[in-house]
């Protein structure tokens with residue numbers, strides 16, 4: 242599989258993971274920058290340091306759910322985004338931004354490992370919210386399933402089939 246395709250897989254899995262990770266047990270999440278709540282699947286995976294910076298594009302510290310208005314119409318609300326990150330963890334916005342622009346390159350193996358890592362993390366979040374009969378969508382479950390076909394996931398195939 243080529244790098245472009247791997248990155249596409251990674252974007253998809255990561256986006257579902259981030260939004261579900263920040264959702265409550267009923268699948269509801271809050272926009273990081275305006276506090277509006279919505280089902281996680283109606284929100285976007287917002288980036289503090291733009292997703293154009295590959296070093297932090299799939300970094301959990303850099304990403305939170307955002308509503309359409311904040312993410313798309315208001316350009317991601319970067320200032321407010323960073324301010325709120327720093328409120329939770331002083332100096333994190335500066336550290337993340339320094340890494341974002343630091344020029345780190347991902348090897349193909351590292352990208353594959355991230356796909357594997359975030360896919361497992363997504364499966365854990367699906368389990369957590371499904372326990373409450375929450376609003377996990379078919380799309381999210383399909384995303385978790387679809388990527389199981391990759392060779393690197395085969396070891397967990399049977400176990401995960403039972404769970405989701």
Ligand SMILES: [Zn+2]
Pocket residue numbers: 272273274275276277307308309310311312
């Ligand atoms: Zn918002």
